Amino acid sequence: MFNAGSQGSQTLFMGGYSSVASDAGAAKKPRQEESQPCLPVTIRTIELALAQRDGGDAELHIHGVEPGMLVLVGLVESVAHQAASIDFMLNDTTGRIKARYYVTEGEPALTGVEVGRYVSLAAAVRTTPAVHLTVTCLRPIASADEISYHMIECGHAALKLQQQSKVGDILQTTPVKKRADEDEALSSIKAAPAAPTMTDINMAPAASVVAAAPSAAKVPLQGAALRAAVLELLQQDGVSAEGVSFARFRERFSATPEGEVRSTIQGLVSDGDAYNTIDEDHFAAI
DSSP states (O other), rough: OOOSSSSSEEEOOSEEEEEEOGGGTTSSSOOEEEEEEEEEOOOHHHHHHHHHHTTTTSOOTTTTTTOOOOEEEEEEEEEEEESEEEEEEHHHHSOOEEEEEEEOTTOOOOOOOOOOOEEEEEEEEEEEESEEEEEEEEEOOSOOOHHHHHHHHHHHHHHHHHHHHHHHHHHTTTTHHHHHHHHHHHHHHHOOOOOOHHHHHHSSOOOOHHHHHOOOOTTTTOOHHHHHHHHHHHHHHHHHHEEEHHHHHHTTTTOOHHHHHHHHHHHHHHHTSEEESSTEEEEEEE
8 A cells, every 4th residue: 555645644444544643742642533434436436426416516425425535446547657646547347537646755656557457546536627536545456356346345335325325314204293194194094994804794694785885876887897797797687598688787887888888798798708699789698
């Protein structure tokens, strides 16, 4: 890991960076640490976050958080050595982005930034004068496994932060409003009539069950309900040779338009569930 030349020491941990100020006279005082969130990401993730900003001056948020430092792993495609910086193009297969590492006077030469070399780096996103990364630390990767590990960490971090964001949205509901919604839902459940069970139907007198059912003549039926009612009438009354007349259907389903009733009957005939008997206005069930 290479230092960017800032005072103090920076140590890269598995979960992020911790900047510790060196002070020889503060040995007896509790050590003060300034934590900086360090988030593993891909270049595509950065591009999506930039596109979702409300404005050009808005802070960059990734998965709902404002990271202090980003960790990327990618291939160096081109390198340009400047007087005070090293500029290079980074490609991690999800996208390309320019990166810049500022060289401090007296700092050891930076190694690993070579064309065709994979590197792991910690950087911050800058949008002026153009979108680029300001690199803080960089090192060449030692094994190809680090590329796979980085992609796994990117996916794990994204899922974890998105889950935390969902939980935060739920917790934003005030307890009073939540309790009111629960009471309203409970009241609607209590007010709704209970559906009769099979035991209630079996124990109820046949006359009361028939009386409780709405009359097909008073309630307009459509679709599957009308088809089932027409087929039931055919099966009950169509036992004679002449079958059931259309006038009987009009009497039974007076609340339903005549055209729908006739269309339903013709549909049953076409499907093979019914047939014409003595003429086109008499029908029987198969």
